[in-house]
Amino acid sequence: MAGASKEIRGKINSIKNTQKITKAMEMVAAAKMRRAQTRMEATRPYVDKLKRVLGHVASAHPEYKHPYTQASEEKKIGLLVISSDRGLCGGLNNNLFRRCIQQIKAWQEGGAEVKLALIGRKAETFFKHVGGDVVASAVDLGDAPHLEDLLGSIRVMLDMLDNGELDALYIASNEFVNTMTQKPKIEQLVPAQPAEATEKKPVYWDYIYEPDAKTALDMLMKRYIEGLVYGAVVENAACEQSARMIAMKNATDNAGKIIKELQLAYNKARQAAITQEISEIVSGAAAIEG
């Protein structure tokens, strides 16, 4: 009996250690989440302004129409998958991959080719296992993702769009609904959704361009795509931290419950051992007296 209670005590200690780790991870994730959310807020103005400018461009009558705004048949599709570098964040990445796989399957059934660009180590590992035509990959973005680290993958996709190797570009990432909820979503980047014309003046107007319409609009479109991708990566980072915080909180709570249960079992075993010892002593004494 003493062996059983000792074993239980060992288990309690090991779970307590695990609980300490999950508790620490929860607190780290909570602190990082706050910072990630601040960063997410900080990128919003850029994306908002980009959309506003694009809305203006859509209501103008430019002499040059950018190919990214022209709808075409989607036969060669690029998908940019944004995942986290690390695990232990609940179902965050797997839910996103499931959404991607469904979408890719639907596209392939429609006769389209799909090429992938991956951001984050988890996406790389997943698609390495299941296969996929991966043309670009970026990992180790850290907690504060920098635009520089994303430019390579974006450039690969944009080059393929320019060469006609792709005719549509989508982005898959998690949407930050609130701390408790993250939602996987797939958004279309190219052809750009016709931005709503902000002002419906019947006046015919166009910009004065410097150096010329093509250069200026090309740069604007490039910045637009980069801005949206960067925004999605920053949002995904916030999702990662909050998902990890929740997952670790659950783990800590569960560990607490298991410890309670084991403690009960331990007390019972200890009590049983004591009772047994007493009865042994009593019966021993009775035998001597008798």
Added chain:
Amino acid sequence: MAATIQVDIVSAEQQLFSGKANEVFALAAEGEVGILPHHTQFLSTLKPGLVRIVSGDEEEHFFVAGGVLEVQPEVVTILADSALRAEDLDEARALEAKQRAEEAMQKAQSEIDFAKAESELAEAVAQLEAITKLRERLSKQGLTH
């Protein structure tokens, strides 16, 4: 007070300025431009340089590494680059991303094995479900103790 124009300077990582101004100077593709309220629509790339915002007697300066300048009669938007950009630098980054993909995917086939993907995802989902069930069981027991 003289007429004013709304000015927004933003970069991907933060908002630099948002407010009213009397005049804005920036380094456009073909030289410095000064923009007054009710300027005609204007779209230009920006060269690395100073953006000056004049409102009343005050003047504010911002350095931008490049970007896009958009002018509407009532509003000026400057989309500043937060990163140093150059064509060959971008090219090098693209090459790096491609190489990384090739290295990572060396042994993988180019067709997605849907059966495998689904089984892998199903496994992950099953794990999560098992955890949820375990939690439920524990919380029920927690009530009885």
